Amino acid sequence: MFKSMPEVSDIHCVTDAKVPLMRFKFEGIPIDLPYAKLGIVSVPDNVDLLNPMFLNDIDETSWKSLSGVRVNKRILQLVPNMENFQSLLRCVKLWAKRRGLYGNLFGYLGGVHLAILAAFVSQRNPNASLGILVASFFNTFVQWPWRTTPVILHDGNVTFIRNVNETQGLMPIKLPCSPYDYCHSNITRSTFTRIRSELSRGRNITKGVLKPDFDWGYLFAPYVYKYSQYVKIFLSASDYDHSGDWVGWVKSRFPFLLRKVEEALGFCDPNPTEYVDSQNHDPNVVFYWGLNLCPDDNPDISSVEEDFKINIRNGDQSLGEVRLYVVQASELPDGSVKGTKACWLMPEYNEQQVPLYSEHLRGYFVGYLAPSGGVGP
Secondary structure, three states, X not given: OHHHOOOEEEEEEEOOOOOOEEEEEEOOEEEEEEOOOOOOOOOOOXXXXXXXXXXXXXXXXXXXXHHHHHHHHHHHHHOOOHHHHHHHHHHHHHHHHHOOOEOHHHOOEOHXXXXXXXXXXXXXXXXXXXXXXXXXXXXXXXXXXXXXXXXXXXXXXXXXXXXXXXXXOOOOEEOOOOOOOEOOOOOOHHHHHHHHHHHHHHHHHHOOOOOOOOOHHHHOOOOOOOOOEEEEEEEEEOOHHHHHHHHHHHHHOHHHHHHHHHHHHOOEEEOOOOEOOOOOOOXXXXXXXXXXXXOOOOOOOHHHHHHHHHHHHOOOOOOEEEEEEEEEHHHOOOOOOOOOEOOOOOOOOOOOOEEEEOOOOOOOEEEEEOOOOOEEO
């Protein structure tokens, strides 16, 4: 059905992920579509997924698929001002993406993490302006005692009793609905260090958020990777039809790869951006992950590559090839890690571009209005 729709592109199914889903782009906007089967004869239009009645006798996969929807509904019930919360969440998502901190598969913050953190700040500052909320976000979490205290949304109907035997991770964040587990996280020592550093930077910048000449652009400035060496992850497929499935499958195994790289080489900063090796004629995607090594080091990554390939093959996926290299910064594309981004559908650049500015941050440039009405790059 989707394949016949001209607005839909890059369709592929991620069947072996923790939450199986269909991934595609609708008019250029990335969408993850999970599936769940309820144990009822028919699903009403106004189905309330927070009602335990609809969750009886469902399988584990469906339970995981519904988790994100249930969490989102519960968050909206718990925030005192939905508009302020949504504005804050847009800001912190933009900040995380621009600063290279967005993506659970890369050991960074996913959408649910940022939503709960933004909701927590909104609960504590119910009548604050957007600027104060953004500043409070950074000030709150740069000082947060992550080792001992999880972030929990205030819910007057539930009393949380901490189980000291629970596995919390480096940034423990509780889900706001039953069974009140911790958010799944792939944060490592390396990515935790980067997140803390960026939170500190954000706090320092937003100290002047109430000044009339405050520059929002500085807060959202793209992160510049300045490492002397990088892990180059090269993924290729024999044809475009299989490239999406192959890249999606390998990316689902990136948390394993990140742990292996840390064990072998120490600090690693995964850049979530996808690039293309224009010298290779097969459909391909390339990632560059920063390493904190001495410039003269010549590390051997062959054992990491071997372990990673074994981990990938365990899923019986053989749609393409993966190769790992350690490369010098001088070997990267021109402009440091600003090579050609992976993009299979090129926009029509002969269209007149209309600038678009944020509704929430005065004078902040967002992008260009695409011919279809969406936001262009």
